[in-house]
Amino acid sequence: MIRVLVAEDQSAVRAGLVLILRSAPDIEVVGEAADGEQAVAMARELRPDLVLMDIQMPRLDGVSATRQVVAERLADVLVLTTFDLDEYVFGALRAGAAGFLLKNTEARDLIEAVQTVARGEGLIAPAVTRRLIAEFAAKPVRETTADPSVLDSLTRREREVLACLGEGLSNADIASRLDMAEATVKTHVSRLLGKLELRSRVQAAVLAQELGI
Amino acid sequence: MIRVLVAEDQSAVRAGLVLILRSAPDIEVVGEAADGEQAVAMARELRPDLVLMDIQMPRLDGVSATRQVVAERLADVLVLTTFDLDEYVFGALRAGAAGFLLKNTEARDLIEAVQTVARGEGLIAPAVTRRLIAEFAAKPVRETTADPSVLDSLTRREREVLACLGEGLSNADIASRLDMAEATVKTHVSRLLGKLELRSRVQAAVLAQELGI
DNA sequence: CCTGGACTGCATCTTTCGATGTACGGCGGT
DNA sequence: ACCGCCGTACATCGAAAGATGCAGTCCAGG
Numbered sequence: 001m002i003r004v005l006v007a008e009d010q011s012a013v014r015a016g017l018v019l020i021l022r023s024a025p026d027i028e029v030v031g032e033a034a035d036g037e038q039a040v041a042m043a044r045e046l047r048p049d050l051v052l053m054d055i056q057m058p059r060l061d062g063v064s065a066t067r068q069v070v071a072e073r074l075a076d077v078l079v080l081t082t083f084d085l086d087e088y089v090f091g092a093l094r095a096g097a098a099g100f101l102l103k104n105t106e107a108r109d110l111i112e113a114v115q116t117v118a119r120g121e122g123l124i125a126p127a128v129t130r131r132l133i134a135e136f137a138a139k140p141v142r143e144t145t146a147d148p149s150v151l152d153s154l155t156r157r158e159r160e161v162l163a164c165l166g167e168g169l170s171n172a173d174i175a176s177r178l179d180m181a182e183a184t185v186k187t188h189v190s191r192l193l194g195k196l197e198l199r200s201r202v203q204a205a206v207l208a209q210e211l212g213i
Numbered sequence: 214m215i216r217v218l219v220a221e222d223q224s225a226v227r228a229g230l231v232l233i234l235r236s237a238p239d240i241e242v243v244g245e246a247a248d249g250e251q252a253v254a255m256a257r258e259l260r261p262d263l264v265l266m267d268i269q270m271p272r273l274d275g276v277s278a279t280r281q282v283v284a285e286r287l288a289d290v291l292v293l294t295t296f297d298l299d300e301y302v303f304g305a306l307r308a309g310a311a312g313f314l315l316k317n318t319e320a321r322d323l324i325e326a327v328q329t330v331a332r333g334e335g336l337i338a339p340a341v342t343r344r345l346i347a348e349f350a351a352k353p354v355r356e357t358t359a360d361p362s363v364l365d366s367l368t369r370r371e372r373e374v375l376a377c378l379g380e381g382l383s384n385a386d387i388a389s390r391l392d393m394a395e396a397t398v399k400t401h402v403s404r405l406l407g408k409l410e411l412r413s414r415v416q417a418a419v420l421a422q423e424l425g426i
Numbered sequence: 427c428c429t430g431g432a433c434t435g436c437a438t439c440t441t442t443c444g445a446t447g448t449a450c451g452g453c454g455g456t
Numbered sequence: 457a458c459c460g461c462c463g464t465a466c467a468t469c470g471a472a473a474g475a476t477g478c479a480g481t482c483c484a485g486g
Contacts, residue, residue: 094350098343122342129335130311136349137307155433168416171473182472183436190474200442201473202418203381209422368463384443395442396466403444413472414443 002118005031005048005075007039007065009057013103017052017080020107027114036060043074049118053097055081055088063091070096078117080105084128090135099123151211153195159213161188165201166208215331218244218261218288220252220278222270226316230265230293230323237324249273256287262331266310268294268301276304283309291330293318297341303348312336364424366408372426374401378414379421 004027008014014032021027031046033039037060043051051069055062066077078099079092092100099117101110102125116123124132154162157178164174171189175182189201198204217234219242221227227245234240244259246252250273256264264282268275279290291312292305305313312330314323315338329336337345367375370391377387384402388395402414411417 090349093346096350098346116339119339120343121339122337122344122346123339124335124337124342124346126329126332126334126336129337130333131335132345132349133306133311133335133337136303136345137309157434165415166419168411168413168419170413170415180434181436183438184434186472186474187435187476190476193474198381200381200383202378202383202415205415205418206379206381206422209419370464393464394466396468397464399442399444400446400465403446406444 002027002050002114003030003046003048004028004114005033005039005042005046005051007033007036007042007051007057007062008054008080009034010054013054017110020110021052021114023107024111024114027111036062036065039065040068040074043069044072048075050076050078050114052114053077053079055079055092063088063095066092066097067095076117076120078113078123084125086131089128089132093132100128101125102127150196154192158188158192158195161185162192162204162208163213165189165204166211166213168205215240215263215327216243216259216261217241217327218246218252218255218259218264220246220249220255220264220270220275221267221293222247223267226267233320233323234265234327236320237327240324240327247271249275249278252278253281253287256282257285261288263289263291263327265327266290266292268292268305276301276308279305279310280308289330289333291326291336297338299344299348302341302345306345313341314338315340363409367405371401371405371408374398375405375417375421376426378402378417379424379426381418 004021006014006017006021006029008017011034018029018032021029030048031042033042035058039051039053040060053062053066057065062079066079069075069077076098077096078101079097080101080103081088082103084102089100099113099122101113101123105113105125113123151159160178161174164177169177171182171185174185178185193199193201193204196204196207198207217240219227219230219234221230224247231242231245234242243261244255246255248271252264252266253273266275266279270278275292279292282288282290289311290309291314292310293314293316294301295316297315302313312326312335314326314336318326318338326336364372373391374387377390382390384395384398387398391398406412406414406417409417409420411420
């Protein structure tokens with residue numbers, strides 16, 4: 001039995017969703033929330049398997065509510081909305097939603113979606129998928145050389161200095177932050193430049209950036 | 214009528230796919246390819262609406278074939294594979310695939326998938342969707358300040374210099390690349406540092422990185 | 427115990443950077 | 457035509473960055 005919490009502010013729509021879900025033999029609606037805060041609170045209390053979450057809701061929007069539910073690992077979240085605006089889609093997915101559906105979804109597909117997400121799989125409305133793929137494909141591929149392997153050759157102190165370089169700090173800045181003489185900082189910089197085969201702190205900074213340090 | 218090209222090296226599997234597709238009234242299998250190169254060639258010739266593409270194929274793998282078909286805008290590509298390895302999924306999507314299915318898909322779902330993609334929508338196997346979402350969510354959000362607005366304040370020359378800084382070049386390097394005296398480079402660097410309120414070329418390089426210049 | 431190596435630390439010296447002053451061509455306004 | 461403004465360009469000079477030599481510490485192995 002899949003225990004579902006329905007979060008939707010418009011009571012008519014909410015009633016419709018509940019009706020649809022109840023028609024499935026293996027789905028049980030354990031609660032209904034009318035706004036985001038209530039959704040989070042009820043999720044904490046009822047511990048449903050899944051929250052069916054609207055995005056447009058008063059007091060706390062669905063994306064933020066999703067973020068909280070996911071952060072506390074209360075339940076999987078299936079987001080449901082009328083508009084497939086990019087900010088909704090990407091926002092919801094970044095917030096940790098396991099699925100994203102539009103409200104024009106057929107009753108049968110909605111039930112299937114709930115079952116799918118409950119199985120630990122993901123699901124996205126076809127109309128949205130293309131844009132998600134496009135967005136994903138546009139993501140720059142992180143690649144340099146064999147990063148960690150080269151990083152291994154650095155000592156702890158050198159890595160700390162490298163991290164500072166990545167923030168654009170000067171030798172003096174680094175000296176005060178790591179509590180050593182500027183001359184010493186220069187030594188470390190010089191050493192790590194040699195090990196990484198770079199010719200200036202600028203390149204080191206860029207590398208640190210790419211490595212996300 | 215949706216015109217489909219089936220690319221799959223194992224003839225038994227290919228025959229099965231064709232059989233399934235033929236059972237749909239609005240789908241017409243216009244060709245069958247046994248390897249990637251053939252798939253690309255036949256796509257060029259037949260101009261199908263959609264290519265159903267296996268990943269494991271001789272001569273040219275499905276991902277590369279997909280890349281080519283998409284690059285030439287020959288058709289939409291629906292990728293089909295036995296293994297949902299990350300490199301396949303992400304590779305295929307980056308190559309421009311409009312959909313990604315596993316071979317354990319039901320006949321009915323396969324037909325639906327073809328119809329969905331033909332409508333210009335996207336479709337991803339539920340088992341894969343979660344990982345795609347996770348990967349997507351992990352994507353760092355590019356954000357600093359009001360980047361373009363600040364970039365607008367730079368002159369063309371200054372932007373060029375900034376780009377070079379992002380590559381970690383020295384003033385001398387930049388001078389030779391942009392064909393000006395080193396002294397002039399310094400002027401531009403100094404100016405853009407002032408406009409961007411930065412204190413060193415290192416910070417400028419980091420910024421250039423973040424802006425993807 | 428001692429010896430060699432790795433890590434960290436500092437001082438000195440050369441190179442590079444960055445700020446500043448200046449100059450010249452193009453452009454719009456009056 | 458004149459002026460001021462902007463973009464581009466270069467030279468000078470103090471400040472920073474980087475290379476190099478060397479010293480103290482800690483640890484593993486002999």
